[in-house]
Amino acid sequence: MTTANNTAKKGGFLAGTANYLDERVGVAGILKTFGRKVFPDHWSFMLGEVALYSFLVLLLSGTFLTFFFQPAMTPVVYDGIYGPLKGAHMSVAYASTIDISFEVRGGLLMRQVHHWAALLFVASAGLHMLRVFFTGAFRKPREINWVVGFALFVLGMGGGFTGYSLPDDLLSGNGLRIIDGMLKGVPVIGSWISSLLFGGEFPGENIVARLYSLHIMLIPALILVFIAIHLFMVVIHKHTHYSGAGKRDDNVVGYPLAPVYVAKAGGFFFIVFGVIMLVAATFTINPVWNYGGYDPSPVSAGTQPDWYIGWLDGALRLTPSHLEFEAGGYTYSMNVLLPMIVGVLFLVVVALYPFIEAWVTGDKREHHVLDRPRNAPTRTAIGAAGVVFYAVLWAGAATDLIATNFKMSLNQVLTTLQISLIVLPVLAYIITKRLALSLQRKDREIVLHGRESGRIVRLPHGEFIEVHEEIDEYTRYKLVDFVNYEPIMARPNARGKITIRGRIRASMSSWFFEDRVTPVTPAELEASHKQGKELH
Amino acid sequence: MSEKKNDLVKHEEVEYQYDAGLAKVNADKFADPGIEPHRVRMTDKSVKHEKTAARQVAALFFISIAGSIFAIWAYFGFRVYGFDLNSIRNNALFLGLGIALGMLGIGIGAVHWAKTLMPDAEVSEARHQTRGTEETRAAALEVIKLADEESGFSRRKLIRRSLYGALALFPIPGLVIFRDLGPNPSDKLKHTMWSAGAKLMRDPSGTPIKASDVQVGSVFHVIPEGLAELGESDATYGKMLEEKAKAAVLLVRVDPADLKESDARKDWSYQGIVAYSKICTHVGCPVALYEQHTHHLLCPCHQSTFDLTDECKVIFGPASRPLPQLPITVDAEGYLVARSDFNEPVGPSFWDRKA
Secondary structure, eight states, rough: OHHHHHHHHHHHHEEEEEEEEOOOOOOOHHHHHHHOEEEEGGGHHHHHHHHHHHHHHHHHHHHHTTTOOOOOOOOEEEESSSGGGGTOOOEEHHHHHHHHHTTTTTTTHHHHHHHHHHHHHHHHHHHHHHHHTTTTTTTTTOOOHHHHHHHHHHHHHHHHHOOOOTTBBBHHHHHHHHHHHHHEEOOOOOOOHHHHTSSSSSSSTTTTHHHHIIIIIIIIHHHHHHHHHHHHHHHHHOEEEETTTTTTTTEEEEEIIIIIIHHHHHHHHHHHHHHHHHHHHHHHOOOGGTTTTOSSSSSTTOOOOGGOOOOHHHHHHSHHHHHHOTTTTTTOHHHHHHHHHHHHHHEEEEEEEEHHHHHOOOOOOOOOOOOGGGGGGHHHHHHHHHHHHHHHHHHHTHHHHHHHHHTTTTTHHHHHHHHHHHHHHHHHHHHHHHHHHHHHHHHHHHHHEEEEEEEEEOOOTEEEEEEEEEEEOOHHHHHSOOOOOOOOOOOOOOOOOOOHHHHHHHHHHHHHHHSSOOOOOOHHHHHHHHHHHHHH | HHHHHHHHHHHHSSSOOOOTTTBBSSSSSSOOOSOOOOOOHHHHHOHHHHHHHHHHHHHHHHHHHHHHHHHHHHHHSSSSOSOHHHHHHHHHHHHHHHHHHHHHHHHHHHHHHHHHHHHOEEEEEEEEOOSSSSHHHHHHHHHHHHHHHHHHTOOOOHHHHHHHHHHHHTHHHHHHHGGGOOOOOOTTOOOOSTTTTOBBBEETOBBBGGGOOOTTTTTEEEETTTHHHHHGGGGHHHHHHHHHHHHOOOEEEGGGGGGOOOGGGGGGGGGGGGEEEEETTTOBBBOOOTTTTTTTTOTEEEEEEEEGGGGEEEESSSSSSSSOEOEEEEOTTSSSESSOOOOSSSOOOOSSSSO
């Protein structure tokens, strides 16, 4: 003990602090374990970081806003400094939002920081999900972490929507009106849910305060818990790395946490915050004072939800007319139910995809080396189809703006998008799969015959050839290191029966792996060399 | 170098052999050549470059300091003069630019530091299977067994089953207490403020409309008599919004010859003046756009389109039902009044709207 204290004294303040902390929280052990943890480097690994940091920005700017915002629908006569609304009846929520914008210094800036950060949070979480999907990072042992990340994405949409509704301006009120209309369309319990949510008839005097509780407490708390689980699992699994020389399933290649990643990731937090701040300082977002307080009668044309709700709004718009019907005296609002069902199904497929693929491949091994998207052609094609499906729904939310800006008929834009929603994902699937297979073939070609060097040589017998340069072993390893799956046939089980399950798995496996390009083997490379020598 | 060390670790430990499923595990594959040799940076081999990089990092941190000081000055220095949008905008703009500079200086500086001056040779670390070793798993199983034996969880059926029952029931009071979030929807959804003799008033002024004021092709946004007054008092403002969300009406006059009216509705219009609910039958947005030469009403939210001359039937978009028509007539003084409430519930459909 005495020796330790002595060394602490010699080291000065820093060593003293370290000693103090170690004796109370065991910080030495923590540093020893985690301080030099290796973390792989790739730009695409920053997408998740952007999401994490924009969430921190949301917490900070949101806390500032709660000090001034009053989440009540109590009516007041506006008596602030904004001239055009003087004397107007409005809710306290809306009035305090205008006060934050005009009468609190830095308030307008913080509102814009908060809104931009929210848009960035959902966007970066979405892109991060796409990165994880297309590189197969969701494979064992990360299936559960995929579901956790999925929950974070959905919570992000929920947080965004509840926040969008708080200012109680015309736009947010119309957004809530749409939610009310959708809830009422739910069979049997629809009008009950609506009445419970709004505390009676729409709009009532409760919804803002209720959404506020969800927005500042329940949703952020859940997001924090899920982020903690998400990162905890990253520590357990260690981060994936891209395929390449030296990268294997039983190691992790990259830079140590201290000092490189402390500087890079810590610095990146400031960059993300700084960029959000820069955008918030220079670009107006949601100027609620222009819209007026909520009133169920007026509406402005060309209004748009925040981007991440667009695909759901688009689903509502693309639904064909006259789907509602009555049976047994009750109303089935299929025009509202169908887009809700499609949206939920889409999300369910996204959440379950890792389990579906794992069932098809039957591969129980751990995968820590990421797939290059081309090396999993069917998965990449499914992903592309999903992205296009989402994108068409998303474009659907802007049918009116597309029509007016490009001087087209609204009806034709809508019909085109309805057809696109079915046709384009199929096209995207086919094109992507073919592209991936072609790229794989190109890789094979490069491994077997080398790169075209651009050097033309004339042989003694007069023939011209281009010299191909063999690639180095590091590049070659990157091109040949991938898993090769082969489809199975449905076979009878022990009792001599071919089960339905077996049949489905067999057809799924041939759907996934019938068309495939196998990695070059050393034997193939040697054969190719020999053949080359014989020819020339 | 760490690569070799890790390989040693790897061979000592027996990894669990998982089933590879459909994966074709080929013994004839290229050997991993190991991490590519590190490329030396300019800052590693030239003292001059190293010093420049160090100065750049420090300069970025100084820029950050300047930015933060500027932000504090901007907060106080760019005064806000009452309602002057320019002064408000300048305050937010320069405060934001200062803070952004303060952050970007630190961020870019730190990343530049890491990229130029910290080691950039990739290192490798062993990664172990997530699954516990056989001993760990056996020990964990033992813990579960002991806990089960000591508590008698499997053995004592009565305790176990009664616990399941208790656990299943205890959350229910937690759900029941949310009952008072809102009242029974009752049949409020089926009625609006309109009644026989209620005058049609301009929205939002609340002044009555004479039939003679309504020109062919003109549009009036209409609320029922008494609704504007509800909005005047804070006590009834919320009630006004709820009523308006059901009772808002669009009034249009067309050439009577253009109207295709069914016999039942012959007396619901007055000399080509028709009144329709403004609340969309899709999800409730206000159907606020009227196209004069086609007589179409368009909902700006989801583009449901209704033909005003044909009893507002849906001709395009996701809505299914026509907009409900408000039967109108004129009173003795020539003012437009309602004949009755709507004959069906307005707005978005709900389960028992017909019941």
